[in-house]
Amino acid sequence: MKIQTTSLLATALLLSGNAYAGHATLEDCLKAVQSVKKGVIERAEYHNFSHEGKPSYEIEIIDKNGNQWEFECNTHGNIVEIEREVKSASDPLFKKRAKVSEADAQATAMEIYPGKNEKVEYEIEFDGSPSYEFNIEDKDGTEFNVEVSAVTGEIVEVSTEGWEIGIEE
Numbered sequence: 001m002k003i004q005t006t007s008l009l010a011t012a013l014l015l016s017g018n019a020y021a022g023h024a025t026l027e028d029c030l031k032a033v034q035s036v037k038k039g040v041i042e043r044a045e046y047h048n049f050s051h052e053g054k055p056s057y058e059i060e061i062i063d064k065n066g067n068q069w070e071f072e073c074n075t076h077g078n079i080v081e082i083e084r085e086v087k088s089a090s091d092p093l094f095k096k097r098a099k100v101s102e103a104d105a106q107a108t109a110m111e112i113y114p115g116k117n118e119k120v121e122y123e124i125e126f127d128g129s130p131s132y133e134f135n136i137e138d139k140d141g142t143e144f145n146v147e148v149s150a151v152t153g154e155i156v157e158v159s160t161e162g163w164e165i166g167i168e169e
Contacts, residue, residue, distance in 0.1 A: 024077030039063040043166030047159035094130040098150040105148040
């Protein structure tokens with residue numbers, strides 16, 4: 001894992017050199033994440049949030065207890081969202097508040113963003129609310145990350161992925 005982390009950090013430093021004046025680099029965001037929660041950096045992605053038109057970095061880490069966390073860091077170096085990822089919708093943290101099935105949530109996402117669902121993630125928001133995140137690739141190859149509330153069934157966040165480095169499960 002150390003080799004993968006070192007490689008990830010080296011790539012991150014190269015990419016952060018491309019940041020433009022007045023904006024935080026990926027390196028700044030990696031430091032901000034590590035100041036909030038220590039862990040092994042598993043993956044970093046660059047996203048553009050469609051509903052806001054604002055880019056951000058998404059950084060995933062594994063803490064010392066083996067829990068996976070996802071941080072969204074804006075281009076000013078501020079952490080604007082923290083989510084805990086769980087393995088499935090049957091995880092007690094997810095199941096406790098979920099009211100919408102994965103199939104219904106996926107149908108909602110695919111209705112607006114048609115394509116091939118590459119992956120689903122099960123996330124617990126900072127307030128404890130569960131959500132599904134679908135990685136949908138459209139016919140042109142654009143990958144949309146569509147987050148649907150497992151409580152209300154509404155789309156709560158949409159982003160497009162610019163690049164990704166690190167481990168993908």
